[in-house]
Amino acid sequence: xxxxxxxxxxxxxxxxxxxxxxxxxxxxxxxxxxxxxxxxxxxxxxxxxxxxxxxxxxxxxxxxxxxxxxxxxxxxxxxxxxxxxxxxxxxxxxxxxxxxxxxxxxxxxxxxxxxxxxxxxxxxxxxxxxxxxxxxxxxxxxxxxxxxxxxxxxxxxxxxxxxxxxxxxxxxxxxxxxxxxxxxxxxxxxxxxxxxxxxxxxxxxxxxxxxxxxxxxxxxxxxxxxxxxxxxxxxxxxxxxxxxxxxxxxxxxxxxxxxxxxxxxxxxxxxxxxxxxxxxxxxxxxxxxxxxxxxxxxxxxxxxxxxxxxxxxxxxxxxxxxxxxxxxxxxxxxxxxxxxxxxxxxxxxxxxxxxxxxxxxxxxxxxxxxxxxxxxxxxxxxxxxxxxxxxxxxxxxxxxxxxxxxxxxxxxxxxxxxxxxxxxxxxxxxxxxxxxxxxxxxxxxxxxxxxxxxxxxxxxxxxxxxxxxxxxxxxxxxxxxxxxxxxxxxx
Numbered sequence: 001x002x003x004x005x006x007x008x009x010x011x012x013x014x015x016x017x018x019x020x021x022x023x024x025x026x027x028x029x030x031x032x033x034x035x036x037x038x039x040x041x042x043x044x045x046x047x048x049x050x051x052x053x054x055x056x057x058x059x060x061x062x063x064x065x066x067x068x069x070x071x072x073x074x075x076x077x078x079x080x081x082x083x084x085x086x087x088x089x090x091x092x093x094x095x096x097x098x099x100x101x102x103x104x105x106x107x108x109x110x111x112x113x114x115x116x117x118x119x120x121x122x123x124x125x126x127x128x129x130x131x132x133x134x135x136x137x138x139x140x141x142x143x144x145x146x147x148x149x150x151x152x153x154x155x156x157x158x159x160x161x162x163x164x165x166x167x168x169x170x171x172x173x174x175x176x177x178x179x180x181x182x183x184x185x186x187x188x189x190x191x192x193x194x195x196x197x198x199x200x201x202x203x204x205x206x207x208x209x210x211x212x213x214x215x216x217x218x219x220x221x222x223x224x225x226x227x228x229x230x231x232x233x234x235x236x237x238x239x240x241x242x243x244x245x246x247x248x249x250x251x252x253x254x255x256x257x258x259x260x261x262x263x264x265x266x267x268x269x270x271x272x273x274x275x276x277x278x279x280x281x282x283x284x285x286x287x288x289x290x291x292x293x294x295x296x297x298x299x300x301x302x303x304x305x306x307x308x309x310x311x312x313x314x315x316x317x318x319x320x321x322x323x324x325x326x327x328x329x330x331x332x333x334x335x336x337x338x339x340x341x342x343x344x345x346x347x348x349x350x351x352x353x354x355x356x357x358x359x360x361x362x363x364x365x366x367x368x369x370x371x372x373x374x375x376x377x378x379x380x381x382x383x384x385x386x387x388x389x390x391x392x393x394x395x396x397x398x399x400x401x402x403x404x405x406x407x408x409x410x411x412x413x414x415x416x417x418x419x420x421x422x423x424x425x426x427x428x429x430x431x432x433x434x435x436x437x438x439x440x441x442x443x444x445x446x447x448x449x450x451x452x453x454x455x456x457x458x459x460x461x462x463x464x465x466x467x468x469x470x471x472x473x474x475x476x477x478x479x480x481x482x483x484x485x486x487x488x489x490x491x
Contacts, residue, residue, distance in 0.1 A: 034267030060312035080366035118251030135295035152194035156384030
């Protein structure tokens with residue numbers, strides 16, 4: 001190699017090394033900037049959560065904000081619990097699309113929305129209690145996928161639709177409600193899925209895609225709908241679905257009210273390990289909430305909600321309205337269910353004393369009807385993509401590799417859900433201890449209320465008397481165990 005060639009080679013190497021150094025320095029500067037803004041936001045958020053006692057945390061304040069994480073059963077709590085507790089004039093205007101929310105509404109005491117935690121910047125924080133329900137991250141991703149497909153597939157069977165461009169059916173029967181296409185995150189997910197369904201339908205019509213005659217898995221029917229494995233890797237799923245609970249509790253969704261939220265989100269995309277700061281904030285915010293429920297522990301969560309939150313709402317309304325002490329059960333015209341109506345002026349209603357037990361009885365009837373309605377609606381919606389059918393059995397056929405990938409993509413939500421489990425266990429233990437401290441006479445009254453609202457109608461009065469006769473004996477056994485006696489009591 002001559003001297004000229006060697007000089008050229010050394011020059012190229014020098015430029016290359018210098019370029020890498022400059023590039024590396026820029027990367028480092030960008031990382032340093034991102035870490036600074038994420039950590040600053042996290043520190044400020046944690047500082048805002050400081051102070052307050054446990055006694056203050058468990059007391060219901062003037063405004064109840066139900067932070068509704070999508071696909072966790074929040075609609076059930078709203079329709080079957082909260083709407084039966086709060087008079088209509090105390091519901092805050094709906095804020096699912098932001099445009100309809102008016103926090104200055106007089107006597108606004110209940111807000112239920114998919115908005116993230118950042119909406120508290122629009123609310124009186126010291127007078128607001130927050131509650132939420134979380135769900136297993138894998139199940140929530142499954143449900144988000146299923147619901148997006150379900151709503152989008154309705155456009156395939158609607159007679160007035162010929163393309164995916166139409167925003168919604170022409171004749172909207174729910175004229176007073178907010179359309180699913182107006183609600184975050186479905187206003188993003190459903191149009192995307194709808195466009196995909198139409199594209200696959202058109203491809204089948206011209207023979208570009210063959211319909212699977214015997215599909216082994218409804219979540220992998222490529223000719224009919226977007227496979228789950230494709231859904232979870234799409235940029236929109238990364239933007240909205242994955243780690244959605246963590247970002248919603250932290251107040252950093254793409255629907256956030258926080259100034260600079262988008263820049264923080266972009267930094268988290270580039271440097272995912274900065275997510276530990278977001279997770280820290282989300283965990284602490286769960287710690288400070290009045291109530292945290294779990295979708296998988298539905299029955300127990302509902303019981304706790306009725307006693308921890310419902311009982312306090314009843315007490316507040318009794319104090320604010322002397323006539324509230326006598327409430328009523330009325331018939332819901334749409335479902336035919338017996339639902340609770342509080343503060344009604346109808347003279348025809350049968351007035352009865354309102355209790356938590358009656359609230360639970362009303363709730364269970366409402367849930368049963370709601371689930372039946374949801375099943376019918378899903379069956380009808382999925383006709384457009386038959387033979388696809390979403391069920392627990394179909395989910396079990398999804399490859400384990402896809403499940404593991406969902407867990408990996410939702411690592412923050414997995415950890416947040418584990419933390420929620422710990423909070424839930426503490427809530428449940430504290431509530432049970434509170435129940436066992438109730439005098440025996442009160443316990444019997446509660447069990448009577450529960451029995452008359454839940455027991456099958458064919459049980460006789462004698463059966464009920466036999467039932468409550470056992471209560472003193474159970475109470476005696478509990479007392480023996482509580483005093484730590486080691487001898488066994490034989491019956």
